[in-house]
Amino acid sequence: MFDIEKFSSELSIGNRRGSKIFNEALQFYFRWLNNLTQFGSDFTVVQKYYGLQAGVSPKRMGYKALFFAERITPFIEEIEAFVQKNGRKPKILDLGCGYGLESAFITSQSNAQTLGLDAMANKISMARKIKEKMIQNSPHLSHLDFQESSIFKFSPPEPFDLIYSAATLHHIEPAKDAAFAISRLLKPEGTFYLSEENGGNPIYWLLIRLKMGLLTPIKELRVNPHNGDFYYLGNENIRPAFLWKKIFEPARFNIKAIRYSRFLPPLGISTAAHFAIDSVLAKIPFIRSFFGVGLTITLKAGK
Secondary structure, eight states, X not given: OOOGGGGGGGSOOOXXXXXXXXXXXXXXXXXXXXXXXXXXXXXXXXXXXXXXXXXXXXXXXXXXXXXXXXXXXXXHHHHHHHHHHHSSOOOEEEXXXXXXXXXXXXXXXXXXXXXXXXXXXXXXXXXXXXXXXXXXXXXXXXXXXXXXXOTTXXXXXXXXXXXXXXXXXXXXXXXXXXXXXXXXXXXXXXXXXXXXXXXXXXXXXXXXXXXXXXTSOSEEEEEOTTTOOEEEEESSOOBOHHHHHHHHGGGTEEEEEXXXXXXXXXXXXXXXXXXXXXXXXXXXXXXXHHHOSEEEEEEEEOO
């Protein structure tokens, strides 16, 4: 069983600007994983996905939680800004939701109607099961739904105010077609929040290519085993910010903000120390562009 008490020292970055949401994201990450360990063997595939094996290092899990909090905190701030400006809660899409971790946190923070979308039926099925297990202690999850669909086939009854996508678009090809599909799913002047790995980091890009195999194509045609559909898969096709800009501009998106994070590998230091060092490195232009592993881009749709 994953003992959350072992990780108590990893649950705070202290009192810094924006730390309330950040700390809540850290705590949510650990609580969500702790719940997963209590669901039994039916959830083994998800437990393995998140590395919940016996003897897991608190520092290692703190590092993963830190990256989760770094990438999702600005999106929660975007939700708060929307509510303040419009006097209502936004309608939100989590594109490529996987097992629903980000979807659940977004819903818990906003109480807004949120839809988690993924093309893989097995992930959507598991996300629904996790939601049903957690909803008794987390009534806000009544605002969360999940749907299986490709972004290219998804046709909601009305567009969304905000779309969030983490570690998904480097798997979707053609990327320019995906940008137009996202534009179609957003209301005019809606916000798309893209969280990806930074293809502008040459060391990390090379490590990814070596891991995948130098002869492995960056994109290839595959068949979805759950519905038989053909689709193009991006094999960890990570990109630098300027290429994402080039991809989204034809779909009438403007970049509102670019952020970099995750400059250090796991070093066995506390989450607070890791966050403090990351915060300093993020202020150095050359370092953040070429050595940040995490990349988040906030894009505004045209009218």
